[in-house]
Amino acid sequence: MPKLDQSHFSLDVNNADDLELIEMFLGELPNRIDSLHESVKTNDFSQLNRLAHQLKGAAPSFGFDPIGSAAADLEERIKTSNIEMLQMDHIRTEFDALVSECSAYLKYIDS
Amino acid sequence: MTSTQQSQFDQTPVVLLVDDSEFVHRLLNARLKTESISIVSAVNGEEGLKLAKEQLPALILLDLEMPVMDGFETLRQLMEDPATRNIPVIVLSGQDTTQDKVTAFDLGASDFVSKPFELTELRARLRSALRISTLLRMLEQRAQIDGLTGLYNRSHFDMRWKEVYESSIRHGKSLSLVMIDIDNFKSVNDTFGHPAGDAVISGMSNLLHTHLRASDIACRYGGEEFALILPDTTPEDAKGLCERIRIACEEICWPRHPERKITISMGISGCVEGPTLQSMEWIEHVDANLYQAKERGRNRIVCDQTKGQLVKLPKAG
DSSP states (O other), X not given: OOOOOGGGOSXXXXXXXXXXXXXXXXXXXXXXXXXXXXXXXXXXXXHHHHHHHHHHHHHHHTTOHHHHHHHHHHHHHHHTSOTTTOOHHHHHXXXXXHHHHHHHXXXXXXX | OHHHHHHHHHSXXXXXXXXXXXXXXXXXXXXXXXXXXXXXXXXXHHHHHHHHHHHOOSEEEEESOOSSSOHHHHHHHHHHSTTTTTSOEEEEESOOOHHHHHHHHHHTOSEEEESSOOHHHHHHHHHHHHHHHHHHHHHHHHTTBOTTTOSBOHHHHHHHHHHHHHHHHHHTOOEEEEEEEETTHHHXXXXXXXXHHHHHHHHHHHHHHHHSOTTOXXXXXXXXXXXXXXXXXXXXXXXXXXXXXXXXXXXXXXXTOTTOXXXXXXXXXXXXXXXXXOHHHHHHHHHHHHHHHHHTTSSOEEEEEOOSOOOOOOOOO
């Protein structure tokens, strides 16, 4: 992994323990994004809810606060809807926001 | 004996983390690296229960929102099992609603930490829970130890005798049981006072400590009565060991009453290839042997091999 730009991360990229956590989270992120898309494709909103819930809890601990709050928004939106009647359109805004926050971080690795 | 009791407090405490999120496991493993604990991981409630029973951790960190068996159900089952009931549980949760907290505490949780974690806070709460856990374990053990002698007490004897007896049945191994009574103890108390009597009791326990092996279990059975459980020991070997103890006791010069020797009587009964008596009958039989030793003039041992055949009780249903 290339050297990370400190300005994007709240954990210390020069500290070995912190860096390990950042890299671990980033390494897992593409899978998470795939899973988010997958659950939407199969209309599995309870799975989507679980993914959002996990990201909400985990992301801030790894210093990825924007992902955490986007995930919290999505979870909140799903929770306040009737999950039986839920349509993708109801949650599109929150879903897209979460995916774009996640993707933004992945760009920091490429650049 | 005392050294093995002590060691459980010196070991690195095991902390069981039950959480379905891989992130949380990695995070806490990295962030709690500096604490002197060893983390065992479970990714769902069922696995958590299994590991809790196997490892008897000093502390459990339990996530609430898990698929299949959630944290509340896991907590309920932990608290139902006498083996895991006293392990402190810190509940970890992403929803810190008052209702969740109340439910967690009502079900028996010791503490509640919200996600995302404030790591410094989690560490402090973890240390606090471990302190309580250590104290609880010490208290539990104290309840099994006689205050005057440091030997195990009667309630520990009852528990261990049952365990060792059953293990001897399973493995068809030798086992001996000994009852010891200090001769004319009442007259020591009456003549030299109760502190002198206490000194004799403590002296006896030191004598037992010196002569017994690590696997032997010595208990203060009653006032001046002691019981020895000797696993993997034939009655013949038990008699040899007890004879050495009897002679050593006779030879002690007691500072408070050098003119008065103390002697002991012992009843022994043992089996060679697994028990032939029910466990309660066995105790009664050893008691009868002790009574015989007293009748025949004290300061002696009456020892035999258990006779009869163990009647296996048919299983219910």
